[in-house]
Amino acid sequence: MQTLGNGLTVLVLENHKAPVATFNIFYKVGSRNEQFGRTGLSHLLEHMMFRGTKKLKPEEFSNIIQENGGMDNAFTTADFTDYFEVINRDHLDVPISLEADRMANFDPKGFDSEKAVVMEERRMRTEDNPADALAEIAQAQAFLAHPYHWPVIGWMHDIEGLTLNDVLAYHSVYYSPQNAVIVAVGDFDADKVLKQIGEDFGSIKNGPKPLPVTEIEPPQEGARQVMLRHAADVPAFAEAFHVPNFKDHNDAFALEVASEILSDGKSSRLYKSLVIDKRLAVDAEASYDMTSFDPGLFWVSAELRPGVKTSDALAEIDRQLQALRDTPVSADELRKAKNLEQADFVFSQDSIFREAMLLGLYQMLGDYRMVDQYLPSIEKVTAADIQRVARQYLVENNRTLGILIPTGVLPKGAGGGHPGGAVQHVALDEGALR
Amino acid sequence: MRAARSLAGLLVTAMFIALAATPSHALQIKRVTLNNGAILLVSEQHQLPMVTMSIAFDAGSRRDPAGKAGFASLTARCLTLGAGKLSADQFNQQVDFMGSSLSVDASEDFAEASFTSLKKYEPETLALLADVLQHPALHDDDILRKRAEVIAAIKAAEQQPGYVAGVAFRKQMFDDTPYGHDADGTTDSVSKLTPADVRDFYREYYKMGSAVIAVVGDVDTDQIKAALEKELAGPAGKVTPETEQTPPKVPPGVHLTIIDRNVAQANLIMGFPGMARSNPDYYRFQVMNYVLGGGGFASRLMAVVRSRAGLAYSISSQNEAGKFPGSIRIALQTKNRSANEAMKLILQQVNEIRDHPVSDAELASAKKFLIGSFPLKIDRQSAIAGYMLDIELYGLGLDYIDKYPGYINAVTTQQVQEVARKYLHPDAMIVVAVANQAEAAINAKALQEEAKHN
Numbered sequence: 001m002q003t004l005g006n007g008l009t010v011l012v013l014e015n016h017k018a019p020v021a022t023f024n025i026f027y028k029v030g031s032r033n034e035q036f037g038r039t040g041l042s043h044l045l046e047h048m049m050f051r052g053t054k055k056l057k058p059e060e061f062s063n064i065i066q067e068n069g070g071m072d073n074a075f076t077t078a079d080f081t082d083y084f085e086v087i088n089r090d091h092l093d094v095p096i097s098l099e100a101d102r103m104a105n106f107d108p109k110g111f112d113s114e115k116a117v118v119m120e121e122r123r124m125r126t127e128d129n130p131a132d133a134l135a136e137i138a139q140a141q142a143f144l145a146h147p148y149h150w151p152v153i154g155w156m157h158d159i160e161g162l163t164l165n166d167v168l169a170y171h172s173v174y175y176s177p178q179n180a181v182i183v184a185v186g187d188f189d190a191d192k193v194l195k196q197i198g199e200d201f202g203s204i205k206n207g208p209k210p211l212p213v214t215e216i217e218p219p220q221e222g223a224r225q226v227m228l229r230h231a232a233d234v235p236a237f238a239e240a241f242h243v244p245n246f247k248d249h250n251d252a253f254a255l256e257v258a259s260e261i262l263s264d265g266k267s268s269r270l271y272k273s274l275v276i277d278k279r280l281a282v283d284a285e286a287s288y289d290m291t292s293f294d295p296g297l298f299w300v301s302a303e304l305r306p307g308v309k310t311s312d313a314l315a316e317i318d319r320q321l322q323a324l325r326d327t328p329v330s331a332d333e334l335r336k337a338k339n340l341e342q343a344d345f346v347f348s349q350d351s352i353f354r355e356a357m358l359l360g361l362y363q364m365l366g367d368y369r370m371v372d373q374y375l376p377s378i379e380k381v382t383a384a385d386i387q388r389v390a391r392q393y394l395v396e397n398n399r400t401l402g403i404l405i406p407t408g409v410l411p412k413g414a415g416g417g418h419p420g421g422a423v424q425h426v427a428l429d430e431g432a433l434r
Numbered sequence: 435m436r437a438a439r440s441l442a443g444l445l446v447t448a449m450f451i452a453l454a455a456t457p458s459h460a461l462q463i464k465r466v467t468l469n470n471g472a473i474l475l476v477s478e479q480h481q482l483p484m485v486t487m488s489i490a491f492d493a494g495s496r497r498d499p500a501g502k503a504g505f506a507s508l509t510a511r512c513l514t515l516g517a518g519k520l521s522a523d524q525f526n527q528q529v530d531f532m533g534s535s536l537s538v539d540a541s542e543d544f545a546e547a548s549f550t551s552l553k554k555y556e557p558e559t560l561a562l563l564a565d566v567l568q569h570p571a572l573h574d575d576d577i578l579r580k581r582a583e584v585i586a587a588i589k590a591a592e593q594q595p596g597y598v599a600g601v602a603f604r605k606q607m608f609d610d611t612p613y614g615h616d617a618d619g620t621t622d623s624v625s626k627l628t629p630a631d632v633r634d635f636y637r638e639y640y641k642m643g644s645a646v647i648a649v650v651g652d653v654d655t656d657q658i659k660a661a662l663e664k665e666l667a668g669p670a671g672k673v674t675p676e677t678e679q680t681p682p683k684v685p686p687g688v689h690l691t692i693i694d695r696n697v698a699q700a701n702l703i704m705g706f707p708g709m710a711r712s713n714p715d716y717y718r719f720q721v722m723n724y725v726l727g728g729g730g731f732a733s734r735l736m737a738v739v740r741s742r743a744g745l746a747y748s749i750s751s752q753n754e755a756g757k758f759p760g761s762i763r764i765a766l767q768t769k770n771r772s773a774n775e776a777m778k779l780i781l782q783q784v785n786e787i788r789d790h791p792v793s794d795a796e797l798a799s800a801k802k803f804l805i806g807s808f809p810l811k812i813d814r815q816s817a818i819a820g821y822m823l824d825i826e827l828y829g830l831g832l833d834y835i836d837k838y839p840g841y842i843n844a845v846t847t848q849q850v851q852e853v854a855r856k857y858l859h860p861d862a863m864i865v866v867a868v869a870n871q872a873e874a875a876i877n878a879k880a881l882q883e884e885a886k887h888n
Contacts, residue, residue, distance in 0.1 A: 018809060019809045059732075059741055062732065063731065063799065066730065069807045070806075086813075089809075115744070116744030116745070117747055120699070120744070128697050130593060231695075234589060265526065265529070267529075268530070272523070279583070336527075336530055343551070343552050346484055349482055409592075409593060409695050411871075
């Protein structure tokens with residue numbers, strides 16, 4: 001690891017498994033840094049980063065990467081934005097200089113069409129996706145004061161109102177060397193890569209210092225519930241519980257193992273009870289991410305089988321969480337969960353991209369060496385720890401319940417009957433219409 | 435804590451298992467025939483203590499008998515519901531306890547039984563897979579339970595406009611031929627399948643004599659060969675290969691299917707009959723398609739429909755080339771009221787690449803990506819296993835990695851235009867739209883006019 005004079009953190013790791021390399025630049029900015037009325041700005045900026053610099057035309061970035069045998073993309077989360085390239089090892093110099101260029105010389109074109117693209121993305125990911133629409137509204141109900149309240153992609157009307165000036169100003173604050181972490185992993189000589197990164201990024205100047213995110217979500221004092229009527233045929237629900245993040249070390253690892261016990265593998269509790277034994281759901285899942293910058297949510301969700309009553313499935317989830325609170329998990333079950341964690345950890349190293357992601361994420365949280373502590377910390381979790389966090393966090397007063405009420409996928413007035421909707425088949429022979 | 439590496443003034447986290455400094459990157463693949471007739475391909479990769487195995491059987495959904503769509507897929511899913519002495523629950527418990535993943539799935543051409551495990555659990559995981567393939571329980575009640583689960587999953591999937599569009603497109607393109615249905619089948623077809631059907635399908639198509647086995651990871655070729663000879667000798671016999679399948683044909687005209695749904699976006703698929711993977715046109719088409727809509731942000735469709743017009747988040751053209759001739763699809767999502775405009779832009783691009791040669795720069799750019807990005811396709815175990823199955827199943831040869839640049843470099847501007855004219859026919863085209871038609875007002879007449887424009 002190296003920190004350049006301008007504050008840019010650089011991590012380089014040789015991995016000679018395959019003749020490829022990945023370059024990642026993480027900016028510590030996400031929807032968490034946004035304001036009411038300006039949501040979606042981090043993500044829109046991510047899109048605009050591909051629309052040109054003082055040197056490059058729109059989309060030229062990706063064209064050059066592809067011509068060099070690479071692929072590139074980017075994604076935005078509530079906490080950070082990651083730009084990455086995976087490329088033939090002989091051409092890693094290309095993304096390094098191009099990423100430096102768009103950090104220093106950002107000058108995008110085509111703002112209006114890109115905004116329209118992002119609105120299409122929202123329609124695709126959220127509006128036409130019942131599970132995502134439900135998670136969005138449940139999360140908004142769980143977080144009232146903290147910026148995790150709004151979705152990463154932003155509310156539709158907010159996106160519509162964003163301007164090019166918003167994007168440029170945001171870039172000048174957050175896309176500075178002092179706010180970024182670079183991670184390169186692959187089949188290269190680390191010395192050479194470090195040297196080039198120093199040359200290309202070393203002279204980039206910092207903008208104004210970003211303001212810290214100071215909002216703290218007040219404690220939840222009682223169950224909350226939100227209903228969403230949405231075009232769908234099958235009911236679904238999602239439960240969200242406020243939980244600590246990695247900063248509360250012991251609880252975080254206990255919650256991680258709890259989520260494994262609930263839903264990793266076909267022998268996991270939720271899958272076995274809701275999907276296999278009681279036939280209530282098509283899928284059931286518990287998920288927890290301890291790496292959120294601020295305390296986040298522990299999710300339990302299910303997509304129900306047609307004809308199943310939401311209340312029946314909810315009651316089963318209640319029983320499962322109650323069991324976790326009431327009875328310590330057996331030694332065997334705990335061992336199984338830890339084995340799953342261990343295997344996943346090794347499997348994840350098979351991808352240099354995942355390797356780079358992990359290093360970058362932990363560096364943003366404070367120190368990439370925390371990665372070393374992951375498995376040892378999992379190993380330390382006891383049955384009593386799991387019972388303790390279940391009793392403290394997975395309880396009704398700390399729960400936000402989102403319920404999807406399906407309103408049907410057929411438009412009003414459409415003839416029903418066909419499972420796929422009303423089908424018209426118009427086969428036109430040549431000349432049939434003039 | 436482990437072997438030192440070149441550290442170059444940076445700290446290397448100890449958790450990353452040390453990587454042996456193996457300078458040679460040529461993917462070494464060994465190919466042997468087992469006593470039972472199965473072909474075994476092995477790529478030893480000793481950098482990580484893990485193993486991936488994938489076994490392909492000629493048991494894909496194109497084997498589904500008429501009216502029994504979903505047969506192959508249901509059979510594949512039922513095979514892991516208990517095996518040998520283990521009930522379904524005990525089986526899941528054992529797989530999870532080792533942290534392994536193990537599954538059997540059917541796609542159109544093949545069924546694939548595979549696992550990934552830590553090296554230390556490779557023998558036990560292989561033993562479980564061997565039980566699955568030789569002694570599956572296939573109890574009536576387990577099969578009926580799985581059948582109900584599959585039906586429920588299909589109903590849930592039918593809420594996704596993209597899934598509905600894909601199923602309708604398949605039906606329109608291939609009708610009742612083997613590629614004409616989704617591998618999972620329909621709620622209707624699956625509900626008619628019986629436990630006896632599943633057992634019959636298993637007995638007929640899961641034969642080691644026709645199987646191809648790919649093993650990647652921390653193994654020794656001789657040891658894994660010996661283990662497979664011992665553990666996975668059966669089921670003995672061969673499956674009679676099919677040599678022909680009726681290729682799809684689209685009569686002249688624009689064949690439009692509108693599925694009216696309460697959606698924010700129209701999900702559109704426009705398509706033409708394609709080719710088999712073995713067709714020499716495949717590489718020419720690959721270069722043409724990169725320019726048209728396969729090349730991400732380097733493609734014309736992305737430039738015109740997304741970057742310039744802002745009409746879609748994702749748009750691409752794909753060539754689905756399998757054992758037998760498949761289809762070519764252009765797919766996108768756009769807000770309902772932009773559907774006609776987007777399709778008009780697409781047809782203009784299709785006509786453009788038929789009518790005019792691509793530029794030298796575009797040709798060079800496509801070749802550079804297709805050749806240069808090859809290592810990215812084989813950079814992890816699951817990808818390498820898939821690659822090894824492909825080279826065997828589609829007869830590409832062990833030296834495919836060396837020959838591929840030649841196939842691509844040989845493509846000329848003229849050939850690019852020839853394959854565009856040969857395969858892209860706006861005047862004989864299938865269009866599927868899952869859309870809110872009250873807003874989208876998809877205009878068949880305008881489409882027809884645009885199609886005839888050249």
